[in-house]
Amino acid sequence: MKILDHVYRRLNPEANPASQTAFERSAQQLPTVWLLGKTGAGKSSLIRALTGLDRVEVGSGFRPCTLTAEQYDYPAQTPVLAFMDTRGLAEADYDPSADIANCESASHALLVVMKAEDPEQSQVLKALKQIKRSGRIREALLVHTGIYQVENEIERQRCIAHNQQQVEAVWGTLDSVAVDFNGPDGVPANLEALKEKLGERLPIILELFRNQGHSDAEERNFSELKREVMWYAGAAGACDAIPAVGLVAVPTVQLKMLHSLANQYGLEYTRRLLSEFAAAMGTGFGVQYASRLGLRQLAKLIPVWGQTVGGASAAVASYCFTYALGRAACMYFYRLKRGEPITSQELRERFKQAFDHIVPVARDEKSR
Ligand SMILES: Nc1nc2c(ncn2[C@@H]2O[C@H](COP(=O)(O)OP(=O)(O)OP(=O)(O)O)[C@@H](O)[C@H]2O)c(=O)[nH]1
Numbered sequence: 011m012k013i014l015d016h017v018y019r020r021l022n023p024e025a026n027p028a029s030q031t032a033f034e035r036s037a038q039q040l041p042t043v044w045l046l047g048k049t050g051a052g053k054s055s056l057i058r059a060l061t062g063l064d065r066v067e068v069g070s071g072f073r074p075c076t077l078t079a080e081q082y083d084y085p086a087q088t089p090v091l092a093f094m095d096t097r098g099l100a101e102a103d104y105d106p107s108a109d110i111a112n113c114e115s116a117s118h119a120l121l122v123v124m125k126a127e128d129p130e131q132s133q134v135l136k137a138l139k140q141i142k143r144s145g146r147i148r149e150a151l152l153v154h155t156g157i158y159q160v161e162n163e164i165e166r167q168r169c170i171a172h173n174q175q176q177v178e179a180v181w182g183t184l185d186s187v188a189v190d191f192n193g194p195d196g197v198p199a200n201l202e203a204l205k206e207k208l209g210e211r212l213p214i215i216l217e218l219f220r221n222q223g224h225s226d227a228e229e230r231n232f233s234e235l236k237r238e239v240m241w242y243a244g245a246a247g248a249c250d251a252i253p254a255v256g257l258v259a260v261p262t263v264q265l266k267m268l269h270s271l272a273n274q275y276g277l278e279y280t281r282r283l284l285s286e287f288a289a290a291m292g293t294g295f296g297v298q299y300a301s302r303l304g305l306r307q308l309a310k311l312i313p314v315w316g317q318t319v320g321g322a323s324a325a326v327a328s329y330c331f332t333y334a335l336g337r338a339a340c341m342y343f344y345r346l347k348r349g350e351p352i353t354s355q356e357l358r359e360r361f362k363q364a365f366d367h368i369v370p371v372a373r374d375e376k377s378r
């Protein structure tokens with residue numbers, strides 16, 4: 011019995027516009043890093059330091075999001091995260107309400123970016139006051155940039171403390187991190203601390219940008235594809251928010267993902283390949299999957315592996331399921347390509363591990 015295969019076989023991804031809607035919906039609700047800071051504060055430098063990409067690569071042709079901000083999607087082709095870069099701050103009458111509204115539809119973190127050497131922050135403080143008053147943005151972090159541009163250490167600490175006080179006078183106590191994107195000897199300083207603090211607010215940051223050691227070649231291979239798998243997972247999670255398409259769209263998204271992954275492992279994507287993967291995942295897997303799918307209750311898939319992700323929404327379950335399926339598929343394709351055997355148990359363990367691993371990110375993504 012290869013029910014997973016049967017489910018997929020009935021679907022033709024090319025002929026199914028539902029999944030297109032899901033990708034669009036997902037792209038509109040990306041977790042968002044909101045950068046608030048004066049011209050020259052280091053907002054673009056921060057995006058570059060995190061992503062390791064230059065401005066163009068982060069998101070060529072930024073998406074217009076509000077009148078006063080530019081949005082860069084990351085990665086550009088398979089976006090899972092957005093950076094909203096304020097540009098209206100230079101205007102004396104910057105009104106952050108449109109930017110606040112933009113952040114409300116997605117999980118987000120507000121980063122207040124200030125050059126340590128620059129005490130003139132009146133526009134930023136004015137905007138912060140309004141944001142505070144709105145009561146809608148809670149997750150915030152103050153980033154002191156260019157700290158080594160102030161050479162004297164005592165002076166440096168004084169500058170940082172001054173900006174910190176100015177901000178706290180408006181916002182209240184606020185966590186902060188002091189960095190330099192071009193520190194001593196041209197090496198960035200405190201980038202890891204920035205990632206950790208940002209990751210506390212948006213778990214996806216750690217998933218995307220933390221330096222992760224890979225124990226073997228298979229994991230390294232997957233890490234190259236992880237962002238793409240997350241992109242498909244995001245689309246699958248978005249399906250549930252679109253009435254009447256979730257049932258068809260979720261497996262369609264997964265099918266597209268398997269197709270793309272197989273190709274990237276140098277395998278020809280055929281029905282047979284799919285059947286064999288489904289068989290390798292194991293009969294129980296397929297049966298559970300198909301029956302639950304019929305109920306449109308993907309969330310109920312979770313107890314299949316004996317876990318309790320209390321209160322997980324269908325969107326979270328679809329996200330995690332798709333991610334874990336992609337992870338397991340990569341392992342399968344890797345072994346297949348090398349002519350090495352793989353057991354159902356190995357695959358399922360990989361699936362379960364990936365599922366558990368991605369829950370915090372899925373919650374973050376789908377917490378609105
Ligand atoms: N040494 C040092 N230079 C920095 C740092 N951050 C930014 N800069 C420099 O400051 C200048 C402005 O930085 P950007 O990142 O472009 O600033 P921005 O906030 O994006 O500015 P706008 O796009 O004009 O709003 C650039 O020349 C950067 O190289 C830092 O941490 N250390």
Ligand SMILES: [Mg+2]
Pocket residue numbers: 053054055095
């Ligand atoms: Mg910039």
